[in-house]
Amino acid sequence: MSNSYAQPVLRTTDLAEGLRIVERLLAIADLRGLEIDYEAVVPSADVLASMLELLPHAKWFAEGNSGGSSAKGDDPSAHLPVRLRALGRPPETVGPFLDLVGDSPATVRWDFSGWPEAPEVGLGAGGERGAFVTLCVNVRDLELEEPAADHTVFVHVKEVEAERAPWLAAQVGLTVIGDLEMAPY
Structure with missing residues (x-):
């Protein structure tokens, strides 16, 4: 399994604008097999309970030094804040997830079958492991380490x-705004 490489194309204080750009990018993608992956730093027991209800069987681990995790069968509310990760979820969970995030750092990643041909830059259709769009919420990076x-x-x-x-960015009227970097997982 190889990692994808990610490049930022939009930074905005308007979450709705970010979602509109995601939708425009998805409109040109091959959405067969569309799944949504989530990651968030969850600071409170009430948000955690709501997220676990929305995303049952999500994995988590403690952000601090307590060492708590779902793999150990620990109680997540005893180890706050926790980093929660849920993979392969249906698209209808995006809105409820974003409603729960509040000011916490989080990512939503749309995982799908491929990108279209980009003949202007000499590329055929792009396949899996390189076909994602990520919306970073309240954070500037994919690793949830740079709150914003x-x-x-x-x-x-x-x-x-x-x-x-850059070709994808141009398809939605944007340009890349940062470097290409290896994406986590």
């Missing part, structure tokens, strides 16, 4: 198809 008062949209491509990222 704004939100960032990243397009993911294969490293050997780096030219696809």
